Amino acid sequence: MKVYSTSLVNIDATFQRIDRLTQLAKRRSVAVDLRRQQSLLSGSTSGSIEEEAKLPCIMLPPASSSRFYDRDGITDRIDSFLHPDSGETPFLSLVLHGIGGVGKSHVALRYAHLMAKA
Numbered sequence: 747m748k749v750y751s752t753s754l755v756n757i758d759a760t761f762q763r764i765d766r767l768t769q770l771a772k773r774r775s776v777a778v779d780l781r782r783q784q785s786l787l788s789g790s791t792s793g794s795i796e797e798e799a800k801l802p803c804i805m806l807p808p809a810s811s812s813r814f815y816d817r818d819g820i821t822d823r824i825d826s827f828l829h830p831d832s833g834e835t836p837f838l839s840l841v842l843h844g845i846g847g848v849g850k851s852h853v854a855l856r857y858a859h860l861m862a863k864a
Contacts, residue, residue, distance in 0.1 A: 817849070821857045 828838055842850040 817853055817856070820853055821860060824853075824857050825860075 824840060827840055842854060844850055
């Protein structure tokens with residue numbers, strides 16, 4: 747009977763240690779996340795953040811398709827909208843819309859590729 751009681755006490759103590767370790771691990775995880783967010787907000791970079799995001803971004807050329815026509819008129823219109831002749835440089839956005847399969851993504855990729863060359 748004494749062995750049983752001692753075993754119960756030891757098991758209970760072990761579970762209490764496991765609970766404390768779990769709480770410490772959770773606190774540490776939260777602290778690491780907070781430090782990461784603070785470094786992002788402050789603009790400073792730590793080793794782990796620097797590894798996650800590196801600039802400059804490398805842009806691969808768009809995949810060519812035999813069924814895609816250059817559509818220079820569309821890319822010219824996009825360029826004239828996003829880069830107006832006026833001296834202003836406002837924040838602008840543009841939406842390409844249409845039914846699926848008409849080439850919206852290819853037009854966007856072509857434009858991005860043209861701008862990367864410029």
